[in-house]
Amino acid sequence: MFSLTDKTLYVAELDLWIDSMKSRNRSYVSHGHSDHARVHERVITSMNNARVCRLRFGLRTERKRERLVSAGGAALIPEDRACEFEEHAFNEPWRLGAHELTLFSAGHVLGSAQLLIEGERGRFVYTGDFKLERSYTAEAPEVKRCDVVLMECTYGRPQFVFPPRAEIAGQMVAWARKALEDDVAPIFFAYSLGKAQEALAILGAAGLPLTTHGAIHSMARVYDEAGVAMPPHDKYDANVYDGTSVLLWPPSGRALPKAVRHRKVRTASLTGWTLGRTPSADGSRPAGGGRFGVDAGFPLSDHADFPSLLKYIELAQPRKVLLNHGYKDFTHRLRRMGIDAEFLEANPQLALF
Numbered sequence: 001m002f003s004l005t006d007k008t009l010y011v012a013e014l015d016l017w018i019d020s021m022k023s024r025n026r027s028y029v030s031h032g033h034s035d036h037a038r039v040h041e042r043v044i045t046s047m048n049n050a051r052v053c054r055l056r057f058g059l060r061t062e063r064k065r066e067r068l069v070s071a072g073g074a075a076l077i078p079e080d081r082a083c084e085f086e087e088h089a090f091n092e093p094w095r096l097g098a099h100e101l102t103l104f105s106a107g108h109v110l111g112s113a114q115l116l117i118e119g120e121r122g123r124f125v126y127t128g129d130f131k132l133e134r135s136y137t138a139e140a141p142e143v144k145r146c147d148v149v150l151m152e153c154t155y156g157r158p159q160f161v162f163p164p165r166a167e168i169a170g171q172m173v174a175w176a177r178k179a180l181e182d183d184v185a186p187i188f189f190a191y192s193l194g195k196a197q198e199a200l201a202i203l204g205a206a207g208l209p210l211t212t213h214g215a216i217h218s219m220a221r222v223y224d225e226a227g228v229a230m231p232p233h234d235k236y237d238a239n240v241y242d243g244t245s246v247l248l249w250p251p252s253g254r255a256l257p258k259a260v261r262h263r264k265v266r267t268a269s270l271t272g273w274t275l276g277r278t279p280s281a282d283g284s285r286p287a288g289g290g291r292f293g294v295d296a297g298f299p300l301s302d303h304a305d306f307p308s309l310l311k312y313i314e315l316a317q318p319r320k321v322l323l324n325h326g327y328k329d330f331t332h333r334l335r336r337m338g339i340d341a342e343f344l345e346a347n348p349q350l351a352l353f
């Protein structure tokens, strides 16, 4: 069912690309992160991810326009590329040729979906990025029985066992509160889709004052519109921000915002990769974040940890597991457990599955 064509997942029977990084006539887009979502002539996706993608694609076009205008004037601005959305609700199957397709929640970020393809040859699932632990802001994840699963294994090594989300949330709140008490501006670096809204929900529930980068602010409005209520938060303005609220900032480049360049700050990253380092709740010393050039790190992840990857297989009971996006040695671990697993790479054999 799944094959690698042009280094991209492709389902020949359906003439359907999956999370293609190149623009195609028709592609399934599992969620809005930039390593999965691109503009295509026709995007097949969930209803909430369509909201996310409209914002993402719009922002990109807007930025491109600004660059083109400053480079040579309006005459050079290309027409917006047509991008038609084919939206599907979770668990409402539709037919495509001889197959039935169903989207269901991946629990990764708002709108993130897994794809089930059913036909004469059985049930095939593509997970995309997923996690099994319920987050504060994404739809509850689901696992379906299938014959073949193609899953990500980002954290496919045994040392990746994430603490309960509520525990991480408590540490984040304590760290931010201590910084504010010390008259130091706390800055969390968080991806503008998913991680930032999760941090907003956690810190907002504790009553902390919040300020967000414009990209995070815009995405939070999409969450609001989708019915995931975001706590009150100010949009960052360099002339207004005075360091007395928690600042959420995208991690790209880790350049500090202008308004804090002459202020005392403490920075934190939010990623599963910080695991094994214990964030200090008192914030008095660098903890957990050394590797990332930040003062603290909290293992708040949008991905499944090692036990969750195994749990997924246990629940789905596939006869074949295909893996991508992660450690290749997870394949060998599964084989040692008697599970028929294969790491996805350019291999003609894969066309058989």
Ligand SMILES: [Zn+2]
Residues within 6 Å of the ligand: 031, 033, 108, 129
């Ligand atoms: Zn993702």
